[in-house]
């Protein structure tokens with residue numbers, strides 16, 4: 001597989017381009033430490049991936065309400081440091097206790113202060129599907145995700161041309177994982193669906209301005225086909241937003257900041273889940 005990917009499919013000098021440039025530099029350093037062949041060997045020793053698709057599907061129809069993907073998010077480009085997370089395993093266990101359906105772990109280092117160590121800690125702490133949330137632009141990262149026990153990875157449509165999107169989705173599935181394919185626009189939703197994405201997220205954070213507009217989910221949701229698992233990403237600052245996403249047909253909601261800032265994330269999750277049922 002050709003792993004040379006343009007900085008972003010758009011290549012417009014956006015926040016995304018800057019993040020990806022840093023991701024590529026960090027990746028070269030890791031590759032020098034652990035060559036691809038060694039990663040492949042490690043993958044063979046890891047237990048099979050959990051079924052992320054099954055965990056997230058059905059939230060729009062069943063009485064249990066919307067599924068929640070709870071994120072371990074230390075920092076962000078838009079807000080800087082969000083929370084001290086001395087023990088990501090403890091946070092992940094709170095998420096599981098609060099009824100999360102999956103845990104997302106940001107592993108990008110420069111802007112989000114994440115790491116593969118966080119992924120390892122969360123993987124060992126919960127038996128929920130775990131999403132490696134990063135800016136996936138190279139085959140190496142997919143093997144790395146699986147070697148560290150991830151069950152799902154993020155594919156950002158805006159960061160990949162159609163060939164890479166298709167190839168990376170195929171690689172994800174070959175490794176037994178599922179992909180959350182993230183779109184921001186109607187055109188990106190079409191591209192995600194055309195390459196065969198089974199889980200499509202609409203991220204309401206604009207990657208050019210970093211502005212969050214929760215109403216954007218409703219505008220985009222009508223373009224999501226019935227047979228994909230629909231995820232609303234970002235912008236949850238309380239139960240009302242979860243209820244709104246649920247009312248617009250989301251199967252699952254991805255929540256970061258509101259949970260890491262809450263002193264009792266398990267209780268917060270309980271409120272979010274209850275709101276989607278009311």
Ligand SMILES: O=C(O)c1ccccc1NCC(=O)[C@H](O)[C@H](O)COP(=O)(O)O
Nearest residue numbers: 076077078233234235236254255256257
């Ligand atoms: O969070 C950011 O500032 C950000 C900036 C640029 C690219 C991605 C970014 N966030 C990644 C995410 O998608 C969120 O962490 C996730 O959806 C949770 O969002 P929130 O609940 O609003 O923290």
